[in-house]
Each structure stands twice: as structure tokens, then as C-alpha cells.
Amino acid sequence: MALDTVSTNKCFGGVQGVYRHASAETGTDMVFSVYVPPHAEGVKLPVVWYLSGLTCTHANVTEKGEYRRACAELGLIFVAPDTSPRGDDVADDEAYDFGKGAGFYVDATEAPWSKHFRMESYITRELSELIAEHFPADMERQAITGHSMGGHGALTLALKTPDRFKSVSAFAPIVAPARVPWGEKALTGYIGADRAAWRRYDATALIEDGARVPELLVDQGMADNFLAEQLRPELLADACEKAGIPLTLRMQEGYDHSYYFIATFMEDHLRWHAERLGS
Amino acid sequence: MALDTVSTNKCFGGVQGVYRHASAETGTDMVFSVYVPPHAEGVKLPVVWYLSGLTCTHANVTEKGEYRRACAELGLIFVAPDTSPRGDDVADDEAYDFGKGAGFYVDATEAPWSKHFRMESYITRELSELIAEHFPADMERQAITGHSMGGHGALTLALKTPDRFKSVSAFAPIVAPARVPWGEKALTGYIGADRAAWRRYDATALIEDGARVPELLVDQGMADNFLAEQLRPELLADACEKAGIPLTLRMQEGYDHSYYFIATFMEDHLRWHAERLGS
Numbered sequence: 136m137a138l139d140t141v142s143t144n145k146c147f148g149g150v151q152g153v154y155r156h157a158s159a160e161t162g163t164d165m166v167f168s169v170y171v172p173p174h175a176e177g178v179k180l181p182v183v184w185y186l187s188g189l190t191c192t193h194a195n196v197t198e199k200g201e202y203r204r205a206c207a208e209l210g211l212i213f214v215a216p217d218t219s220p221r222g223d224d225v226a227d228d229e230a231y232d233f234g235k236g237a238g239f240y241v242d243a244t245e246a247p248w249s250k251h252f253r254m255e256s257y258i259t260r261e262l263s264e265l266i267a268e269h270f271p272a273d274m275e276r277q278a279i280t281g282h283s284m285g286g287h288g289a290l291t292l293a294l295k296t297p298d299r300f301k302s303v304s305a306f307a308p309i310v311a312p313a314r315v316p317w318g319e320k321a322l323t324g325y326i327g328a329d330r331a332a333w334r335r336y337d338a339t340a341l342i343e344d345g346a347r348v349p350e351l352l353v354d355q356g357m358a359d360n361f362l363a364e365q366l367r368p369e370l371l372a373d374a375c376e377k378a379g380i381p382l383t384l385r386m387q388e389g390y391d392h393s394y395y396f397i398a399t400f401m402e403d404h405l406r407w408h409a410e411r412l413g414s
Numbered sequence: 415m416a417l418d419t420v421s422t423n424k425c426f427g428g429v430q431g432v433y434r435h436a437s438a439e440t441g442t443d444m445v446f447s448v449y450v451p452p453h454a455e456g457v458k459l460p461v462v463w464y465l466s467g468l469t470c471t472h473a474n475v476t477e478k479g480e481y482r483r484a485c486a487e488l489g490l491i492f493v494a495p496d497t498s499p500r501g502d503d504v505a506d507d508e509a510y511d512f513g514k515g516a517g518f519y520v521d522a523t524e525a526p527w528s529k530h531f532r533m534e535s536y537i538t539r540e541l542s543e544l545i546a547e548h549f550p551a552d553m554e555r556q557a558i559t560g561h562s563m564g565g566h567g568a569l570t571l572a573l574k575t576p577d578r579f580k581s582v583s584a585f586a587p588i589v590a591p592a593r594v595p596w597g598e599k600a601l602t603g604y605i606g607a608d609r610a611a612w613r614r615y616d617a618t619a620l621i622e623d624g625a626r627v628p629e630l631l632v633d634q635g636m637a638d639n640f641l642a643e644q645l646r647p648e649l650l651a652d653a654c655e656k657a658g659i660p661l662t663l664r665m666q667e668g669y670d671h672s673y674y675f676i677a678t679f680m681e682d683h684l685r686w687h688a689e690r691l692g693s
Binding site for chain 1: 423424425426427430477478480482483635637668669670672673674675677678681
């Protein structure tokens with residue numbers, strides 16, 4: 136699969152790149168960023184996927200995530216996809232929490248969204264193959280994390296494909312989209328009115344239905360405006376306790392929903408993943 | 415002097431704030447950012463000033479500079495001013511390298527610029543007093559650094575007020591504005607045709623004319639597009655050698671002019687300043 140380089144910049148001894156390709160899954164051009172740390176020629180490196188939140192593109196975490204220093208030290212490739220298909224032909228909604236910038240990491244089944252909004256297949260199949268083909272990536276050693284909507288994406292993708300990801304963590308994730316306004320709106324729109332069909336896009340429902348991961352790390356700011364209504368980490372804690380999944384849930388006093396919160400705890404997450412990836 | 419808080423976010427245990435005030439020097443509202451690291455009640459902390467480059471506001475380094483982790487560890491306050499006055503009443507030029515976003519840290523003497531473009535006095539007098547008044551800053555322990563045009567600002571302000579700044583460093587600074595296109599254009603516009611009057615806004619000329627600092631740290635990317643024509647670190651090296659100023663000039667292979675370069679070496683600079691500030 137062909138890949139165009141939008142930009143590359145040397146940073147912390149490695150290369151921060153931004154790339155564009157024509158996606159067969161979404162039927163659009165897609166842009167993503169990859170940081171490759173300094174490494175010896177011929178070595179294959181473990182991969183951390185970072186899924187972004189509502190309104191974001193690859194650029195938010197690339198500019199503000201402060202992950203490169205730790206990735207350089209730990210020898211981790213860091214992949215940041217976009218959050219939805221883009222372009223004039225792509226259906227959209229005026230709200231910030233649905234349509235472009237709000238793909239919710241699902242394969243939409245409802246018109247008009249089903250034509251382009253195939254972010255689950257895009258990330259787990261097409262982009263994954265592209266990363267394996269074009270970067271020095273050891274696809275046997277993958278981890279996944281994300282923020283807010285992207286935390287939902289990380290948790291659900293890991294729960295659905297436990298063999299693919301050796302570890303999973305999240306920053307302020309939407310843990311139960313079927314039970315909060317952001318998720319109810321998005322899943323109704325993308326997947327339809329049948330709530331049974333939503334369960335595979337809801338981390339707590341997946342755990343209730345038997346999906347498992349070895350353990351979870353979640354950081355949540357206690358000054359996060361979305362905590363009580365949209366994020367509800369207690370629902371994940373309940374589901375993990377019943378299922379016997381070890382959850383490290385860290386409630387961080389004074390931190391909000393911004394990249395200032397993410398950047399503060401990014402290194403902790405990367406070290407946690409590196410240990411589990413053997414990096 | 416009154417100060418409005420635009421935003422505050424907890425980050426690395428401290429507070430990243432953005433503030434606005436009515437400036438008497440520039441006759442405009444001015445916005446700047448300050449990071450205050452975690453600290454014990456009543457303690458006064460040393461201050462690092464960071465002056466930004468062409469086209470920037472306080473926001474570029476605040477979002478992309480990756481300084482907070484090291485400032486939190488080292489106990490440094492980090493102040494990032496804007497690069498010019500702003501507003502509909504302020505004279506401007508269509509080019510990116512003159513007028514708004516390009517104040518060059520001078521007090522302009524030529525019309526129409528002299529009315530608002532008083533960035534030297536703004537930073538060294540008014541903003542300095544504001545920082546002392548509103549933040550837990552030990553003004554006896556100040557350091558200064560900056561990037562490109564802001565590197566020029568850091569070097570010239572430190573050379574002109576050696577008692578004020580205990581240490582000075584720069585990222586890819588314009589070291590001899592009187593001898594490069596960016597500087598010739600700006601100094602002609604702001605200061606006028608008399609090149610003798612430019613010398614107090616040119617780091618190498620200041621050193622030739624007898625100004626001294628104890629030592630200098632400069633990082634310069636070797637893949638920087640502006641290196642040969644606009645930055646010319648060899649002119650600073652010559653001036654420092656003749657004057658006996660110890661200059662640590664690090665030519666960094668593969669690095670460009672971007673914040674990816676700055677972020678990579680930010681921690682080195684902060685550690686260098688912290689040592690000299692006794693932090």
C-alpha cells in the first residue's frame with residue numbers, strides 16, 4: 136500500500152513523521168503520525184497505538200502529548216491515527232461529538248455513515264498492515280492507549296482482540312458509551328436503535344459479556360468536567376471487579392480533561408506498556 | 415497592576431496559566447503564559463524567561479515546548495511573553511517577518527511602529543514587575559533563553575542587563591541581525607536607517623562594543639533552513655572568542671528550526687540554567 140510523507144522532523148534522536156494514504160476502508164485519504172525512536176539498523180520495535188478524543192486529529196497528541204522523550208528512551212514506536220474520515224464527500228454533523236472528528240472507533244451500519252465511517256476496520260486492519268509494511272514495527276508486540284473517546288477505542292479494541300495487544304491503558308476514557316450521552320448519540324447514529332448491537336462498542340458491556348484483558352491502567356482527572364456525566368470510571372471499576380480483571384484506576388486530583396493532564400501521565404503509561412512489551 | 419486569568423491547567427503537579435493585562439508600554443492588551451511548578455507555600459522560585467520566534471505567540475512554546483516536566487523537577491517558573499503588540503489599532507505588515515508577531519524585542523523609534531512596538535521595555539520593565547507582583551518569583555534569580563528571533567532577544571537583553579540575568583542560552587538564535595536579511599529589514603523599519611543605532615540590538619555588535627555575559631549555551635540544528643543566511647552562529651562564535659566569553663555552541667545533526675528541535679534540547683537548557691540559578 137502506498138504512503139505519502141507529509142512531513143518528517145528529527146526529535147529526541149528519532150523521527151516524527153506525518154503520513155497520508157488513500158484508505159480503502161474509509162474511501163477517503165487518511166492522515167496519521169508515527170514516531171520512530173532512535174534504533175539500530177534492522178531492529179524491529181514494539182508499537183504503542185494512541186487513539187485520540189473528540190474533535191482531534193493526529194496533530195493534537197503529536198504536538199501536545201509529550202511522548203517522544205519516553206518513546207526514545209524505551210524504544211517504542213508511537214502511532215496516532217485520525218479520529219474519523221475527512222473530506223467534502225464525507226457525511227457530517229454540526230455537533231462536535233458526532234460525524235467528523237467523532238468516529239468512535241466503530242464500523243457504522245447506518246446510512247449515511249456506513250459509507251465512510253469504518254474506523255474500527257481502518258485501524259485494526261488497514262492501518263495496521265500499513266504500519267507493518269512501512270515501519271520497523273514488531274507487530275507481535277503491540278500496546279494500545281487513548282484519551283476520552285480514544286480511551287473507549289483503546290479499551291474496546293483491546294477487549295475484542297486480546298491476542299493483538301499485549302497491554303492496554305487509557306486516559307479519562309468513556310468506559311460505558313451505551314450509558315452516557317456522548318455514546319448514546321453516537322451509537323444510535325452509527326449503529327442504529329438496537330441497543331444489543333452496541334454492546335461490542337462498550338467496554339463495560341464487553342467485559343460483562345465475557346471479554347477479558349490481562350490488566351488495565353486508567354488515569355482520570357478529578358477536575359475533569361466530563362467525569363460524572365460522560366466518563367463514569369466507577370462503571371469500569373465495577374465491571375472489572377466482577378470479572379476479576381486487575382484495574383489500576385488512578386484518580387488524579389486537580390487534573391482536567393486537557394492535554395496538560397495527558398502529558399503529565401504519558402510517561403507513566405509508556406513505561407507501563409514498555410514493561411509488558413518487553414521493551 | 416491588574417491581571418486577568420485566561421486559563422489555568424494543572425500539569426506535572428504545577429499550574430500552567432495564561433494571563434492578559436492592559437500594557438502601558440505597548441498601549442495594548444498583552445497575553446503571556448507562566449508555568450509555576452509545585453512548591454512549598456511561601457517559597458520564592460527562580461524564573462526562566464523564554465522569548466519566542468517569528469510568527470509565534472505565547473502559545474507555541476506553551477503547547478509544544480515540553481518544558482514543564484523539567485521545570486517541575488527543577489523548581490523553575492517559566493515565563494513566555496508574546497512576540498509583539500496585537501490588536502486592530504496596531505500597525506502591521508503583510509510579511510511574516512515584520513510587524514505583528516515580529517517585534518524583535520526592540521523599542522521602535524520610527525513611525526508608525528514607535529507607538530506600540532516597545533517590546534524591550536515591555537519585557538524588561540512592565541512584564542517583569544507584573545511577574546514579581548503576581549507570582550512566587552525570586553527576581554534575584556532570573557535566566558533567559560529563546561528561539562530564533564527570541565534567541566536574539568535573549569542574547570541582547572542579557573548582554574545589556576548582565577546583572578539581571580544569572581544565565582543566558584538560546585535555540586537557533588539570530589546572532590547578528592544587522593548582518594542578515596531578517597534583521598536588516600526589521601531594524602531599518604523599527605529603528606531607522608542609521609546602522610550605528612542598531613548595535614544595541616545585535617548580540618555580536620554588543621559583544622564587540624564591550625558587553626559581557628559570564629558564558630553562553632547555544633543549540634543550533636544543522637538541518638535548519640535558516641542556518642546559513644539568517645542565523646550564522648559562526649559570527650557569535652567569532653565575537654565570543656575575541657571577547658573571551660565561554661560559548662558552548664552545539665551543532666545538532668539532523669535537527670531543523672521547529673519546536674521538535676526545541677523540545678529535544680529544552681531539558682538541557684533548563685538544567686543548565688538551574689545549575690547557575692542555584693535551583
